[in-house]
Amino acid sequence: MTAQPARPERGGPKTASVMDVSPFKPSLVKAVFRDVTSMHVSRSAAWAAASVTRTVLTEIIDGAKRAAAEEARKKLIPGDLLSAIDRNVELEVGDKWYDHSPTFQGLTGVLYDAEGVIAPSRKRSRSRKPSAVVGAHRFEAGVKKLLRSQGATAVPAMVRDLDGIASVFLTDLARDAALVVREGGVKRFGTATLAISGEPAPPPFLQDSLRALSARRGDGRTIGRDDILAATTIQLFGGNLRQRALTEARKATQNTSAD
Template sequence: MTAPPARPERRGHEAASPAEVPPFKPSLVTTVFRDVTPMHVSRPAARAAASVTRTVLAEIVDGARRAAAEESRKRLVPADLLAAIGRDVELEVGAGWYAHSPTFRDRLGVPYDAGAGAAPSRERRRPRKPSAVAGAHRFEAGVRKLLRSRGVTAVPAMVRDLNGIASAFLTDLARDAAMVVREGGIQRFGAVALVTPGEPADAPFPKDALGAGSARRGDRRTIGRDDVLAATTIQLFGGGLRRRALAEAREAAPDRAGAR
């Protein structure tokens, strides 16, 4: 009997490509979108949104991992999250979570909601639809899977922060995608160039790479893949992270004959 051929060894970023590690399921994405809008979400749109969220969280985890490595640690703590964001302003996303996390309370000077994330009391009414904060726990399985794929673990407080950032970011992405559908496209958009002193600036970011033309295809009742890509250009500024997120989302949800 002939032995099966050995699989090639994968290293580094290749071992954690979007196609191999999809930590956030399209079904979770659809649930979040339904919390925000009654519009239908196409399957390519859900896959694209899941990919964008994964790319953003992977960049944050990698930044925190580098900060932890400087102290010879593989277990991430909230201070590593702050260090990652402090070193790369592009990673400052999901800001709706910041006011509910003690990790960001002192750094940003925002009031801390001590009740966030706690079990609701009998007197406290539950919201009709879960907010990004109340629904953050839904992201825990995906966050832990993502951490494993990057070769690190995290303390519970760090996991909660990553859950919250993912939930807030995806909620904002859903709102912007719905806005793109309602308005028939993005009316105004631009790019922010982040330049480090002493280093050459990146090449200009082409407008057609944004995937955000003045007009959109499709009806006004369905959020499609291109609407999610357009929303990504609103949520992510700068060139590097946005470019990677768009490229990986297109790979995860290819445009087959204009399918939405």
């Protein structure tokens, strides 16, 4: 008998660089989008959204790692997340999660010990369940995979916060992408970028890129890759993180189909 040729795997991009771009699967991304809009989400849009989410979470983890290193710790705790955001305002994303997390209520009294457990001497002023955020906890496996890829470990409370931030950020990204489709671009929001003290101004090519995304082409029923890029410019106000997210998303989707 003659050997049958190997059948190509189905369900996503075939290049290794694209497959490795994010620990967040396109099927999960599309599930989040379905919670927000009935519009069709193209394959390249799903990969772009996954890539942007990965870039944001990676930057947060890097900032938390630096905070932990200053205290000679390897395991990340929620306090490291607060430190990362305090030092880099660009990382303040997914802020709807803050109302549901003891970490951010910690700004008014919660204290975590070295294992990420709420110290008994401090109590929350009110109790809120993280499950109140639609889609929370969908990203736990992806967060853990991302932490491993960055050579980091984290206490459960820190994993929960990264999970929640990823969920809220992607939900907000989906809403903005749907708005971009409905409005025909981001003209309503403009293309100005925030100048952060002590950091260089965004390079000209980023400003040109933002102008190019200010109007869209295509039908009004499908969220495409460029709609995700446009939504990214709305969600990420800092020039540096925004630039990295856009660059990585374009790289991640250069070999994907638009279906």
